[in-house]
Amino acid sequence: MSRVSQPWPPVPVEPAVPHPKAPSPGTELGVHFAECFGCGDEADAGLHLRSTVGEGQVVHSRFTVTAAHQGAPGLAHGGLLACAFDEALGSAVGNLMRRPAVTGKLETDFRRPVPVGSTLFIEARLDGIAGRKIYVSADGHLDAEDGPVAVSARALFVVVGFEHFSTHGDPQALEKLAEQHKKNLQQRGERDWEINP
Numbered sequence: 001m002s003r004v005s006q007p008w009p010p011v012p013v014e015p016a017v018p019h020p021k022a023p024s025p026g027t028e029l030g031v032h033f034a035e036c037f038g039c040g041d042e043a044d045a046g047l048h049l050r051s052t053v054g055e056g057q058v059v060h061s062r063f064t065v066t067a068a069h070q071g072a073p074g075l076a077h078g079g080l081l082a083c084a085f086d087e088a089l090g091s092a093v094g095n096l097m098r099r100p101a102v103t104g105k106l107e108t109d110f111r112r113p114v115p116v117g118s119t120l121f122i123e124a125r126l127d128g129i130a131g132r133k134i135y136v137s138a139d140g141h142l143d144a145e146d147g148p149v150a151v152s153a154r155a156l157f158v159v160v161g162f163e164h165f166s167t168h169g170d171p172q173a174l175e176k177l178a179e180q181h182k183k184n185l186q187q188r189g190e191r192d193w194e195i196n197p
């Protein structure tokens with residue numbers, strides 16, 4: 001298998017312009033759903049990712065690896081690292097585009113081991129949009145925003161209606177997500193999305 005990357009995005013795209021009401025650079029994004037494994041504060045064994053809006057089309061996330069995240073002794077499990085990137089990339093899509101979307105495809109490159117106790121500084125960016133398809137990518141820097149890149153990821157998110165979550169998931173949990181979403185917007189002094197459940 002070659003390390004040479006395929007062209008990205010893989011199809012012609014339009015620029016993914018952040019929504020006019022997207023949170024401004026410097027905004028701490030908080031938890032999007034309390035039970036989310038990636039960011040939720042009610043997910044005890046979760047990753048507890050924290051994210052901040054950056055300049056341009058970027059979201060910065062931080063994830064500290066604990067002993068609960070091991071695969072090999074003393075090292076982060078690759079699947080959990082992929083989860084951290086799914087969350088960071090999803091946060092960029094959801095918060096900057098303000099459209100509900102799910103991961104269609106997620107590709108990860110593991111370049112350096114990520115030890116327990118280290119913090120990954122993940123910079124996720126919007127790369128382009130083609131209809132319902134939103135292309136995003138991210139680099140995870142070890143222990144500092146300008147640290148060596150340990151993991152990179154690229155993903156396709158597909159925009160869905162909110163009924164995706166009530167049809168396929170748990171309608172009560174969707175209500176909880178909607179409440180959390182409203183609370184986050186109120187705390188940041190922002191108005192609600194155009195798309196309602």
Ligand SMILES: CCCCC/C=C\C/C=C\C/C=C\C/C=C\CCCC(=O)SCCNC(=O)CCNC(=O)[C@H](O)C(C)(C)COP(=O)(O)OP(=O)(O)OC[C@H]1O[C@@H](n2cnc3c(N)ncnc32)[C@H](O)[C@@H]1OP(=O)(O)O
Pocket residue numbers: 032038086087088089090091092094095099100101102103104105131132133156158160181
């Ligand atoms: C997730 C919470 C969002 C809630 C929003 C509310 C507030 C949020 C605010 C902020 C959010 C903050 C953080 C979010 C953090 C984390 C997010 C985690 C996200 C996940 O963890 S989410 C779970 C894993 N995810 C799934 O559970 C998806 C299962 N799946 C499906 O539900 C369907 O599969 C679906 C819907 C993807 C598509 O189905 P569909 O029928 O609607 O549409 P269709 O198949 O036509 O695809 C349309 C076009 O995408 C192309 N396409 C699709 N898949 C492709 C692939 N794999 N490779 C290449 N191209 C692909 C097609 O080729 C076509 O392209 P074209 O239009 O050019 O023909």
